[in-house]
Amino acid sequence: MKITSVYDCTIIELDKHHHKKGNISVVENRKTIPFEIKRAYYLYDIPGGESRGGHAHKELSQLIIAxxxxxxxxxxxxxxxxxxxxNRPYQGLLIVPGIWRTLDDFSSGAVCLVLASEKYDEMDYIRDYQKFVTYKV
Structure with missing residues (x-):
């Protein structure tokens, strides 16, 4: 296991192209982000006061975009x-493996786009915080 810290996670500015008919941002494998996207999903219609996440990954990296x-x-x-x-669709938060994440304070109509370096694998998840702390030692 590579030792990682929250300081290995950072905001990435995505390409932003202005046009009078609207804007476009682009994410490219191993160019915009340091991994190949193998899975994409999005969270939406999150009820007020609810949290998402509450887990860590052993191998998976993610880019999270509002x-x-x-x-x-x-x-x-x-x-x-x-x-x-x-809160900006042209920025993404890069999360490296071995970091616990919790998503909160969703605004009405928020859409959370997640780009992941691996396909879904339940064995990659750490869903218990105490097991996560033990894993990190």
Missing amino acids: ASGSFSVTLDDGNVKRTFLL
């Missing part, structure tokens, strides 16, 4: 926590 609206992402490496407000 495609619409806003929400907070709190990252935890077992020692340090950092919270990011995502």
